[in-house]
Amino acid sequence: MKALKDRLAEKTDDQLMYYLEYVDKHTDEAIRLAMAELQHRKVELPEGMVERVELQLSDRNITEAKSKKSWDNFMVQDDVSPQFYSQRAIYCFSILFSVFFGSFLLSANLKAVDKPRLLVILYGFAYAVLTIIVGEYMKTGLSYAFIANSIGVIIMQTLFWDRLIGKETKYNAKPIWKPLIIGVLIIAVLIMLFLFANQ
Template sequence: MSENKFIEKFQNKTDSELEYILENKKSYDEKAISASIHILKERNGKTSEIETVENEIKIEKEKKQIAQKKFVEEEKKKSNITDDPNAPELHSKRVIMVFSGLFSTIFGAVLLMYNMKQTGNKTGRIQVLIFGVLYTIGTLLVVNSLNISGNIALIFNIAGGGILSEYFWNKFIGKEFEHRKRSWIKPAIISVLITVPLILATIYGQ
């Protein structure tokens, strides 16, 4: 409670002012409400009014936690994420889209190829590799030859990621294939280590 900056700030407020904050708690910050309760308790002890407010806050928190848990479960179902330890760990469609957009389509293709390795799909891996290489080269040629801005290049990359995650994934892995979520941190570090030197070489090589 000592870390709550509102405690010191509210020390000069009257009981009526603090009670007003509790009565209109939906309009105030959670820490402001907590500080008001703390100060009123110090002054007057735990009254029935404060106990009522605390119970209301507790119920509201529980409702939010239940709603959050429900939202997470629904998102898992939409993404076909499961906690089944026997299900393979795959990079999600969202991760593939993000890597394709931030780096290039070939990076998203590599992640999808990993997924296909986990699901034992050799034919799909070859097709994804060919698509990723050709699409990335094609994007570079178009962007460089037409001197297109970086924003347009980003759109090309995102489009490539969309093809990977919605066409190739659905075709070779399956739209409703259940899997566990694999961490994106290691691929992100590798992608940055590859991309940064290339960017620096481009900048200082001009």
């Protein structure tokens, strides 16, 4: 497959101008390469077009950055920042396996920065028990568990991550394979126990 630059070089001037006139339909790379190709051909662009295109690209990048989940904004790759399970990982594990499970991941993060861990585990346990009790009482389905867990983990992140670790603390994302294996094993054991109990 030809490189994008080579493919654009085969297009006519009018086709390349289309990239500049409809910025929202193309990637930044394609637009900049199209502009560079037109300038290489010494095509005279309409007055102010370059500035307008750059402004549109800048506005789009700012909008995209704002739309990204804030929990990804402070992940880095360096030798200085601590290693944490990411907020995304804690969120996903809490929804899939329970807030109690997610509380252990957050507890590991707190340990890495010498912060108290007991309260977050107690919170996770209490919330998980409350979720089960309410679910049994209301005879709810699986969707209730996902909704309840998503609410519980957001509260947990706000109470413990934001206050004890800090919203803007930079960190290296810790691999999730170990908790993932543990979570899958726990689910497998619970399924086996359920099947044996109903034989």
